[in-house]
Amino acid sequence: MQDSYSKSNKDSHTNLRLSELSDDQVFRFLKRYYNEISSTSEDTSKTKSTGIYFETIETLERLNRCLVGISYFLGYAKVDWDDASRGQNKNKINEIVDFYNDLIIDVDLMKVGMSGYDFDPKVRAFIHFVDSVENCRFRSNMKTNLWTTDNFPHDAIFKTIDQFKQYFEERKKIYRSTFNSPEWKGEAKEVEKAISQFKRINQALYVIKFSARDLSEEDLAGLTSDPSSNPYLASRPPSQKLRDFIEWFSSQHIVGNLPWICTWTKVEIDIHKQVRFTIGMVLDDSDQTLSPKQIKSELIGDITRRMKGHWFKPFIIFDVVQLDQIFDHLGVGVIRNIKLPSKRKVDLMLKWYLGVFYQVDAIIQPSNLEAETCFADSRVIQNINYRKLENIKGEQGRKAKLRTGGTAKPQLNWNPFKTIRLH
Structure with a gap:
């Protein structure tokens, strides 16, 4: 599906202006993303x-x-x-x-x-x-x-x-940069191609924090007495439970029933030994406008449904936090609901959403995922909903057939000034 879609949209992004965040803008975001004060920490x-x-x-x-x-x-x-x-x-x-x-x-x-x-x-x-x-x-x-x-x-x-x-x-060969600017700019073009097929879009940025509970001996005994539980797995330390969870979670695409067009995700372990999962989304807003509360509720529901039946569910707790309010505090003017086409608004959206996922890596890159997962292999994972795009393409084709009464036929050359002879 990706090849078919890409071939039909070769020129849709030729005018995309890929502006980047300034260093000042990147650090203003980072100071709100990593906002815990060391001097007030217990450690x-x-x-x-x-x-x-x-x-x-x-x-x-x-x-x-x-x-x-x-x-x-x-x-x-x-x-x-x-x-x-x-x-x-x-x-x-x-x-x-x-x-x-x-x-x-x-x-x-x-x-x-x-x-x-x-x-x-x-x-x-x-x-x-x-x-x-x-x-x-x-x-x-x-x-x-x-x-x-x-x-x-x-x-x-x-x-x-x-x-x-x-x-x-003397150590230049050791200290090398791994940031690849052309790579993320290419992905920006793919996103621009995808959203150009829609009438209206919405954006959302959330962080989901996962941690493993250290249950009391009484709670643990209750779990291990359950025939459906695995005593060996239940007795593992919280750090191992969290690692097992990450390996499972890396194969999940958390979007629920949201009308997503594209997503970006990245993962890190924060100072509290929590898994910090950041997800940015561009949503199809053509038929309905989803509030931040609805989006958060759908994310919570999807995670809960996916964990059901897994041995680690009693141990994993999580919290979903809206992050795009940071843009409001920064006064950057990112508009969540965009009626397309609007080149200026799309440029601004891509500048910030791709900037906080890709440009930030030039300054700070998480490298603390020990589990062998796709999160460790790729700092940022981008997904585009090509199935949704193909469905739109098919729907447009069906509407075209209805307008022409079936298969579209080539138009005949017709001269309105030519005399028509009646017999």
Whole structure:
């Protein structure tokens, strides 16, 4: 079906404008997606095993600005400091000091993040470098206050930066980026082709959080006495139950009876050892408008139906949270209900929905799925409802036959000015 549909829509996306999110837009989203504060967490950084905190995203934003988002590796060198000092350029001196203050990091916090996520190669290299240098000046635990123009140790800092440049150059083959921009742009075109067949569309973004309960001995005894339960499986630790659940869940497509056109999904393990399943959907809104409450209810019902009869059902609990309200807080103007054709609105929708699934990977990529599943193989899974598209195509063909009284016949050339002779 995919080939048949694709061949009939070769030129429908030629004018698609694939605009990308800016770094500022990506980080504004990430700060709301990973919003737990590390300083208020019950655990200390030394006992945390994996996860991303709000402070992690703040640090990544600074490091990306200083290490990635500039033309020449690092923004200021010793010659810049010397020129500014000789010229008594106070503004430039302040810029340099502020720049290197932004490179101060909490190494333990960033290692907690890197244990389950991949960062940009230069960012990862810098964290490893700071961690490897004893008493490195860029460690936050080595400083109580930020540097000022009066106490900035410029000679030591520029020496350390030269060491880091050498460290990175020697390890370039190790620190490679896996982000593929052309790949997600190609998928954007496939989505645009699909939705162009509909009169009206709706979008939805949700996160479903799954966790495994650690039942009491009394509850566990009640389950193991049930003839339909497996005592061996029921006695497994919560982490193993969750892993088994992920392996099963990876083969499921959670959409229920929603009129879906395309979906994007990705999975990660968060700081609470929960499976965080994020799903974005474009829905056919031609016949009815579904409210966020209806969409959430359908997702809950579909998950409940699919888990029925599985041994892990008593142990798995989940919560469905609407995420596209983040767009409202950001004031990005994403319109959920779009009457087609509307190129401007479709461009805006694709920019944000594909941006938060694909572009975010250039900054932070989950890598903490141990189970051998499609989620571990593909960071983002895109599905297009080709069966629905073929049904629409067939319906359009039937309507065309009805209008022509059967099989459409080729029209004859007719000259209205030609004289018709009657016998």
